[in-house]
């Protein structure tokens with residue numbers, strides 16, 4: 001079973017989906033908020049949330 005996790009940041013007042021940067025080659029490639037730069041492991045303002053979607057229901 002594969003689950004795709006969508007990350008969101010609410011820094012702008014509405015949920016903004018985090019994006020991964022394909023140009024960054026690091027071990028921990030995390031999705032990053034394009035607006036404030038928050039990531040799931042670096043979320044100082046607690047604006048990060050996520051939603052799990054499994055492949056079967058799409």
Ligand SMILES: [Zn+2]
Pocket residue numbers: 009010011012033034035036037038047
């Ligand atoms: Zn943000």
